[in-house]
Amino acid sequence: xxxxxxxxxxxxxxxxxxxxxxxxxxxxxxxxxxxxxxxxxxxxxxxxxxxxxxxxxxxxxxxxxxxxxxxxxxxxxxxxxxxxxxxxxxxxxxxxxxxxxxxxxxxxxxxxxxxxxxxxxxxxxxxxxxxxxxxxxxxxxxxxxxxxxxxxxxxxxxxxxxxxxxxxxxxxxxxxxxxxxxxxxxxxxxxxxxxxxxxxxxxxxxxxxxxxxxxxxxxxxxxxxxxxxxxxxxxxxxxxxxxxxxxxxxxxxxxxxxxxxxxxxxxxxxxxxxxxxxxxxxxxxxxxxxxxxxxxxxxxxxxxxxxxxxxxxxxxxxxxxxxxxxxxxxxxxxxxxxxxxxxxxxxxxxxxxxxxxxxxxxxxxxxxxxxxxxxxxxxxxxxxxxxxxxxxxxxxxxxxxxxxxxxxxxxxxxxxxxxxxxxxxxxxxxxxxxxxxxxxxxxxxxxxxxxxxxxxxxxxxxxxxxxxxxxxxxxxxxxxxxxxxxxxxxxxxxxxxxxxxxxxxxxxxxxxxxxxxxxxxxxxxxxxxxxxx
Numbered sequence: 001x002x003x004x005x006x007x008x009x010x011x012x013x014x015x016x017x018x019x020x021x022x023x024x025x026x027x028x029x030x031x032x033x034x035x036x037x038x039x040x041x042x043x044x045x046x047x048x049x050x051x052x053x054x055x056x057x058x059x060x061x062x063x064x065x066x067x068x069x070x071x072x073x074x075x076x077x078x079x080x081x082x083x084x085x086x087x088x089x090x091x092x093x094x095x096x097x098x099x100x101x102x103x104x105x106x107x108x109x110x111x112x113x114x115x116x117x118x119x120x121x122x123x124x125x126x127x128x129x130x131x132x133x134x135x136x137x138x139x140x141x142x143x144x145x146x147x148x149x150x151x152x153x154x155x156x157x158x159x160x161x162x163x164x165x166x167x168x169x170x171x172x173x174x175x176x177x178x179x180x181x182x183x184x185x186x187x188x189x190x191x192x193x194x195x196x197x198x199x200x201x202x203x204x205x206x207x208x209x210x211x212x213x214x215x216x217x218x219x220x221x222x223x224x225x226x227x228x229x230x231x232x233x234x235x236x237x238x239x240x241x242x243x244x245x246x247x248x249x250x251x252x253x254x255x256x257x258x259x260x261x262x263x264x265x266x267x268x269x270x271x272x273x274x275x276x277x278x279x280x281x282x283x284x285x286x287x288x289x290x291x292x293x294x295x296x297x298x299x300x301x302x303x304x305x306x307x308x309x310x311x312x313x314x315x316x317x318x319x320x321x322x323x324x325x326x327x328x329x330x331x332x333x334x335x336x337x338x339x340x341x342x343x344x345x346x347x348x349x350x351x352x353x354x355x356x357x358x359x360x361x362x363x364x365x366x367x368x369x370x371x372x373x374x375x376x377x378x379x380x381x382x383x384x385x386x387x388x389x390x391x392x393x394x395x396x397x398x399x400x401x402x403x404x405x406x407x408x409x410x411x412x413x414x415x416x417x418x419x420x421x422x423x424x425x426x427x428x429x430x431x432x433x434x435x436x437x438x439x440x441x442x443x444x445x446x447x448x449x450x451x452x453x454x455x456x457x458x459x460x461x462x463x464x465x466x467x468x469x470x471x472x473x474x475x476x477x478x479x480x481x482x483x484x485x486x487x488x489x490x491x492x493x494x495x496x497x498x499x500x501x502x503x504x505x506x507x508x509x510x511x512x513x514x515x516x517x518x519x520x521x522x523x524x525x526x527x528x529x530x531x532x533x
Contacts, residue, residue: 009033010058010131013054014075015045021116025061027121029127042069046077049084057087059131064093064105066454075109084291088134088143092125094384143279149177150283157287163188166298167196168205170268170291176201177283180274183246184216186295187264197247208245217242218267223256224372229289231255231281233272238324256283257292263299266292290338321350326417327531331514332478334524344477344524345373353416356384356393357476359528360412360431361403363452372408375399376453381411390414390427394450394459401454409454413475416462417530424473427462429453432478434468435499439470443496472506473530480513492515506531 008163012034016022019040026036037057039045044305046055049515059076064071064225075089091105094116102113111134112126160166174182175198179458184196195210222230234242234256237523239252251272268288275281292393318327330346358380362369379400383393393414403410413431415424425435428449437443450459467473495517506529518525 009035010127011037011055012127013037013039013045013048013057013060015039015042015066016059016063017041017065019065021063025123028123032124032127032403034127040067042066042071042074045074049087050076050477052137056084057135059088059090059127061127062110063091064101066094072108072110074106074505075105079109085140086134087247088112088130090114090130092118106256108233123375139277139279142329146177146280146283149173150287153177153287153291157291158297160294160298163194164207166291167207168198168286169195169294170266171196171198171205172201173287174198174268174270174284175203177287178270178274178280180270181248183216183243183248183269183290184267185210185243185269186266187215189360195243195246199247210243214242215264215267218254219256219258219265221254221360223254223258223265225261225393227258227261229255229257229292230284231275231285239269253284255288257288258295259284259289259292263296266295278404317430320348321355321504323350323417327506329510329529329532331510331525332525333514333518343478344376344526344527346475346528347377347380347384351384351389351416354418355416356390357415357417357473357475357528357530358384358412359477359526360410361477361524361526362420362531363409363411363454363461372405372410375404390416390425390462391459394427394429394453397453398456399460402456407454409452410450411478414462415450415473415475417467417532422467422532424463424465424467425462429459432476432481435474435476436465436467436498437472437474437499439468442508443500445492446498467532469533471532473528473532474509475528477526479525480517480527482523 010400012029014022014025014036016025016283025493026038026417029036037048039048045060045062047049049060050143062071062074066074071093075091077089078084078089078388088111089109090112090211094112097115105113114126130164153176156169156173157166167186171182171184173293174184179201181199181426186194188194191208193212193214194207196207197203198205221232221234228410234252234254236249236251239246239248248269248271252269253272253275255268256265266288268284268291271282275284280354320330328348331347334441344361350358358374362373362376380393383396388396397412401410411429411431413434415426417424417435426446430452433445433447433449435443435445446463446465448463451457463504481495483491498513498516499509502509509529510527513527514525
């Protein structure tokens with residue numbers, strides 16, 4: 001459906017079996033600037049109105065008395081076909097001129113009804129009025145459809161979780177809103193200009209690198225270093241010089257948008273002929289602006305995420321201590337690229353009382369959680385070096401959180417290994433229970449535990465577990481063993497069975513457990529394993 005201004009000439013189909021009438025009506029219409037198609041029967045007229053025909057008329061004038069069917073039936077069939085229902089119909093008749101005839105014609109699909117003989121001025125005025133109303137309705141319907149497409153595209157760009165999905169949402173959104181091919185150019189997180197193309201709505205997306213200076217060259221067409229959104233029309237020759245590999249033909253309409261000074265813009269391009277009205281330009285601008293806002297939010301999130309990961313990793317130990325009689329292995333995997341920063345941590349400290357192993361998790365996901373994690377880990381390390389027992393360390397951390405981080409809770413499991421005495425002291429503050437693998441009795445979870453840190457509650461004394469030679473210990477955070485919509489006891493049982501049937505070597509065991517339980521998780525994963533020889 002093509003938008004036309006209400007006063008533009010139209011293509012008019014005249015269906016009348018009387019050759020003289022067809023000639024007279026055609027001459028009047030042609031003198032008014034209209035293009036005229038003619039048909040002598042209802043079937044011929046309906047063939048002209050077939051949506052697959054080369055030229056679909058803008059309006060039809062139909063004689064009521066036709067040799068093969070009535071004009072009422074022609075109107076009815078035009079209006080019941082979704083592909084031609086928008087075409088207005090004017091019925092004319094020299095015989096069916098009663099009020100009942102008029103009512104029947106209007107009821108069965110006519111938009112206007114004229115009696116013959118017809119005054120040429122009345123005919124042309126009726127054609128103009130009918131076209132004016134039909135075209136206004138078509139514009140309103142088309143705008144409503146494009147607003148729905150814009151709403152969907154806006155939701156898609158705001159929902160994008162990566163730069164490739166943003167490219168697909170922005171480029172595909174332009175194609176869907178304007179019913180045409182589209183291209184986009186923006187800067188990736190690696191500071192690489194990216195060029196995406198799509199042939200039409202629901203077509204596959206093609207993405208390729210572009211020249212590093214391309215965004216500056218495109219911005220020079222109106223946006224420059226400013227903010228906001230601008231549309232420029234670029235001749236095909238200039239466009240080809242800028243983007244030789246692009247698929248858009250003809251002149252190009254380019255929408256450029258930037259939300260903050262000094263930040264890279266996003267550029268959307270469509271064929272210039274796709275912008276047929278001021279409404280189309282506004283829709284295109286709104287999509288470009290929404291894409292720029294989404295791009296800026298995504299870029300800011302990525303920067304904060306990278307900062308949080310760097311902060312989080314800076315708090316973690318770079319290596320484990322070497323202790324005679326104890327082999328150690330550990331793994332730490334941050335959450336997926338698009339997940340929030342977590343507060344998982346682990347620690348191994350050689351103290352005067354023995355080797356202290358710790359694993360914990362600050363409840364919540366944010367840079368704040370990572371910061372609290374660093375504070376707790378450093379305090380834990382200091383208290384351990386001072387020689388405090390696991391129980392006393394928990395008490396001091398409880399006091400620290402109450403003063404410096406009220407409202408924050410932390411799960412923490414401490415295991416003090418005393419190799420000479422061949423025993424473990426385990427103090428668990430609401431964390432996933434450690435798994436002790438006795439070479440004689442197999443793996444079992446050490447389930448006694450106290451409350452989370454940060455609740456202001458007292459913590460029980462640690463329990464002691466003997467460790468004959470060959471005993472192994474596994475300590476994990478919930479990111480490894482928790483599965484959404486699954487009972488934790490079930491996954492813990494599966495984890496225990498996997499350990500029981502897994503390799504003896506600690507490094508191999510870590511790899512096996514991560515391969516089976518650590519894939520596609522949206523939480524950090526920390527794992528410490530120890531073998532007492």
